[in-house]
Amino acid sequence: MTTAAPEQTEETAERKPWRAWPAVRTPRTAETGGTTRTPGRNTEIRRRELAAFLRSRRERITPEQVGLPRGPRRRTPGLRREEVAQLSAVGVTWYTWIEQARAAHVSAQVLDAVARALLMDPTERAHLFALAGTTDPRTEAECPVASKTALKVVERLAPYPASLQNARYDVLAANRPYAQLFGDPAELPPADRNCLWLLTTSERWRRDFLDRDEMLRDLIAKYRAGMAEHVAEPAWKQQLNRLLGVSAEFRELWGRHEVAPMSPHVKRYRHPVVGLVRLEHRNMWLAPQAPAHRVVAYLPADEESEERLERLAELPDERPAG
Incomplete structure (x- = not known):
């Protein structure tokens, strides 16, 4: 019987970037014959939403906006993944896994760096942390100005x-x-x-x-x-x-x-x-x-x-x- 390896973390991603984890079968209940609703399912949905959101934000940022040269052979709309990783000081493999919905336990520090690299406004930043299920670590005081x-x-x-x-x-x-x-x-x-x-x-x-x-x-x-x-x-x-x-x-x-x-x-x-x-x-x-x-x-x-x-x-x- 095949045993599923543990989920990737930032550390394991950088240590063994070539390893793909085997698929994990979703258990079925004897009572209903259907798939069991587990917390892992919600986590998977969040990862996919997080991945799609990051791709959409990356594709809307031009190289010029972040001080990078465009170059004559650019085909990717917006920034490349390796450029976001460079701007965020995050490993390319790890950032790629985040956009592929394969990364688990993305740290608040990584999210903070990526949000800054992608020039996210406060609403986008809040959405990013909500999708990741992580508390925003920034220390800025909440704006007390009322509408x-x-x-x-x-x-x-x-x-x-x-x-x-x-x-x-x-x-x-x-x-x-x-x-x-x-x-x-x-x-x-x-x-x-x-x-x-x-x-x-x-x-x-x-x-x-x-x-x-x-x-x-x-x-x-x-x-x-x-x-x-x-x-x-x-x-x-x-x-x-x-x-x-x-x-x-x-x-x-x-x-x-x-x-x-x-x-x-x-x-x-x-x-x-x-x-x-x-x-x-x-x-x-x-x-x-x-x-x-x-x-x-x-x-x-x-x-x-x-x-x-x-x-x-x-x-x-x-x-x-x-």
Whole structure:
């Protein structure tokens, strides 16, 4: 019986570039007689998509765009494989195997080099890493600039408080009712404009958020659930380490390993002028992929809370003391 050799890696590819692995038969189930659906099948599909995507990006880049001479005998549209390998400092054999959907476990460093060599824009780069099932290692901070459309949505929700947040609960923008009720994020250092940070450290939030302890536990559980898809990203790790370093309470709750889903809930807030306000949180996602932003609207849970929000909107544009 023939035993299938292990999948290629960058190391084995460069050590034995001439060896072709024998085909592996897909097992059949006794119950159905059909092929078994295994994780390997999904991996194979991803490899083919990755290979096709790289070929398409390679063929659209001209030699002149990357500082290479065209030469009189060029027949290949765009760049040759060996040229991409040269620009990426990757072995020719290994890059060829990636485009032939034969390579497994392509490292983030190789993907980063290839993306740069092929002049990929942020969307193409994100697609490349998604196909490879690998986390992008670049350390550039996520751009905090919100679109004009998203800002307009947040502003038009007045007199209801609303903010624009990312998946890490950074507050990217907020309308006037939000600033009046919770404090103006623009008055804080950029690193502190984060709901998890404020629930953990802010004396004002500790005082005015009547369900603060429950909210913190719930938000940490949601943050842990969300971080599962971003565990290797520098911005998430940096934020987590900052919270762990500043708060014993956060460390204790984080150590519970609790997770929670996104769901509507009613919380109570005490404003120094209009009094108690009960609000229901509603999330409206603006994009299905990272960096995904969401509008968080705080809707009155009863008529009394709605009347108090209307009174709040009539107040002068002065922030209560924090």
